Amino acid sequence: MKEVKNLTYETKEILEIVQKEEITAYHIYKNIAKKIKSESNKKILENIANDEKKHSAIWMKYTHKDASPSKLKVFWYTLVSRILGFTFAIKLMERSEEISAKHYSIISKEIPEALKIIQEEERHEDELIAMLDEEKLKYVGSIVLGLNDALVEITGTLAGLILAIQNTKIIALLGLVTGISATISMASSDYLASKSEGRDDAAKSATYTGISYIITVLLLVLPFLIFNDSEYILATIVMILTTLLIITAFNYYISVAQDAPFKRRFLEMASISIGVSFIAFIIGVAIKHFLGISI
Structure with missing residues (x-):
């Protein structure tokens, strides 16, 4: 990946938001996976968690900062998964992510290569989420x-x-x-x-x-x-x-x-x-x- 210098302030702000979102999602997926009995579902969630961690690492190459997870979000979505099921918690989390199409458009103007990698990995995550098999939903x-x-x-x-x-x-x-x-x-x-x-x-x-x-x-x-x-x-x-x-x-x-x-x-x-x-x-x-x- 080519290094991009002199990023605009707006892009840096968005990257920091995205990086924090990714590392928070990593901790949420890891927490949810710990409590799941099904080995297949556990493995899928661990794979998604690793993807989120990779996303965060990619953005860190641009922000040059470590990102801390949002403890409140980690607690909330972990709690929701216990009460309403992990499928609901995960899809709710994906819906409420702060990154939007507008943000993607801004990022792509300055770091198109990074954007392409993230979009490919997000498609992979969507495929993994579709493979989840929760008894409640049956x-x-x-x-x-x-x-x-x-x-x-x-x-x-x-x-x-x-x-x-x-x-x-x-x-x-x-x-x-x-x-x-x-x-x-x-x-x-x-x-x-x-x-x-x-x-x-x-x-x-x-x-x-x-x-x-x-x-x-x-x-x-x-x-x-x-x-x-x-x-x-x-x-x-x-x-x-x-x-x-x-x-x-x-x-x-x-x-x-x-x-x-x-x-x-x-x-x-x-x-x-x-x-x-x-x-x-x-x-x-x-x-x-x-x-x-x-x-």
């Missing part, structure tokens, strides 16, 4: 099944009970009974469906479905347990906001971990859940009126 379909069914069924059930019952604790009781029963039913159905397809992981698939379902149920019922008996309207508003929050968080996770479109999936899930709630609310009002039920 069961996204099961999680979607449990989450989506719970959002539709429980929001519909609770909305339908609001004016018919007008008591948060009774609504919560009925919601929990319905939710727990539906969780067992959904998990059992998923298990039988997986078994009929000849899958060896039927029990695990059913577990993911059941867990996602019951967690969603508890989050949706929680407002009716917190608010006073007569505050059923307020509890309903919080339930709807919780529904939108769950849909937002889940779709953001999928959009990062699986490079899936966020907006379309979010609008689809939100419109179905809120639409069903509205229809169930109207049905609840109609039933109360025609049957004359008052609790």
